[in-house]
Amino acid sequence: MRAAFMYSAGDVRIEQIPDPVIERPTDAVVRVVRSCICGSDLHPYHSRTENDARTTMGHEFVGVVEDIGAEVATVRTGDFVIAPFAWSDGTCEFCLAGLQTSCVHGGFWNDARHGVLGGQAEAVRVPLADGTLFAVPGIAEDSPLVPSLLTLSDVYGTGWHAARTAGVGAGDTVVVIGDGAVGLLAVLSARQLGADQIILMGRHEVRTDLGRRFGATDVVADRGAEGIAQVRELTPGGLGAAKVLEAVGHMPAYRQAVGVLRPGGTISRVGVPQYEEAPVGFRSLFGKNATLTGGPAPVRAYIEELLPAVLSGEVDPGLVFDRTVTLDEVPRGYREMDERTALKVLVTP
């Protein structure tokens, strides 16, 4: 079968590899119906060097179960399934607590140590299939709902995690930093959770227009001190927002989050931090009793909760896909996302 591999920065290739097979009794093999390219895929697309071994790519996919191991009980051959961006056993204390991204037996896609490959491929061996996969009955492969279902594998659940861990509720003022797919779906999530005022910080008008469609009440395009001042101006009393959702992962976004935060407020980060150290002392977080939370979203925990509104068409998170490429065209998909000419790229087989 074909699968996408990343070599050094900017170098993505489609290559032939053996078809996946059941290796353990808890495995399933899933034929990929749709996958996609993630904003976080751009981090290695920028940072990898010639010294890095090639790696498979892709951690978001929906597909059809082609084969299951002897111990798999909750999905069957032929099921349409959503694969979250982390695989998990579904039975450990963290999975039971809804924190599948900390599963004691789980892991992430594209991890050569576990022989686990990626979703930008024709098929994938899924470890711990019972805990990992979520079957959705009655979905045809060409259903118009497929793009929205695909967002439940990462970006929608990640935006939801930001809003949930920040404690967004009725009447809140919320700031969302970042107009990528996660930021836009954090806007949608904040609206679903009842926020009154949702200020989206982003400077790509096509994206922020979609953000308004998802529920943003204000858009601030400026960054840095000017952007912070404009956001604060919009908040009650000019004192900042009590809930800030950071969906970028770079240090300037972190600083913006701190800058617009109201005393006693919460910053939830879901953009994978591209830094290890950050300001957290008296002048940034401590002095105003700020709370910093978030992390890799346990999207598996949220599928059940988010699915009904997707199936009913009440929400359409799949609108974040504005470009479609075939698997063979995936290298072009990376280029277009990197150049910001595409917001999020859907991949067909």
Next chain:
Amino acid sequence: MRAAFMYSAGDVRIEQIPDPVIERPTDAVVRVVRSCICGSDLHPYHSRTENDARTTMGHEFVGVVEDIGAEVATVRTGDFVIAPFAWSDGTCEFCLAGLQTSCVHGGFWNDARHGVLGGQAEAVRVPLADGTLFAVPGIAEDSPLVPSLLTLSDVYGTGWHAARTAGVGAGDTVVVIGDGAVGLLAVLSARQLGADQIILMGRHEVRTDLGRRFGATDVVADRGAEGIAQVRELTPGGLGAAKVLEAVGHMPAYRQAVGVLRPGGTISRVGVPQYEEAPVGFRSLFGKNATLTGGPAPVRAYIEELLPAVLSGEVDPGLVFDRTVTLDEVPRGYREMDERTALKVLVTP
């Protein structure tokens, strides 16, 4: 009157200054019955230079109201009062939300910009007396309850803030880092909130013995990797504690907090950070969905809640005072706390 002044590091002097008077109609003048020296007073005691202007000291005191301004309504001359370590109007949105340390009109003691002096003195002008002071009826100046009431001005409320913001509740495993007065009272607070297992990290046996009396179930004296390993060993499944209370403020304590934290857990910091940057990236906080919270405790908000158990003698937080000096002896009190021969020093007039 006499008041303590700090010059450069290690140089504390008692000097004569004019008696405080009412300057604004919202002021009160309080004669100090007991004040004390705080672990956080040791930070300037180490770091100040010859270039710093002298400053008054002390931010914890109880006393008797000697005079009030024309607009003061909630305290009267002769009242025994507790003065929290922050002064606040009691009416702004942050005060009403119980975050008096972010009061829009408030501030901290020993702030020359506001003409506000400190509690290590014979008397203090208290701004915004209605919002700041808490009157306790029926307390004689020589009541044995006075030391415990004095802890409500800072260290007890600060330990309580750590436990509260970490969300400590029934059955929890809690790690407390630091065996100073705040750490020990964080232990007491965690016990009051129902924690089952309270692991105290500290290496001064007299102090950790008091920690056991306050409710610590385990004591770990080692620090660094060894201390982290020992704490984890004690926690369920060896996976760390979900609630970690950091009552020191130095970077090694922060690293210990990260090291013993269970995935999905919360670190609450109440030790004033002596750093601005700290690890918060994938390897420290983000990857395990850790929450970082805490800050300057709004102790004013907690007095009403904590007072009954103090008045009934159910708890005795005043046990943290193991040395008493007169105001004239305050320089010696600093030395003894700095040399760790005293845990916390009570100051009589």
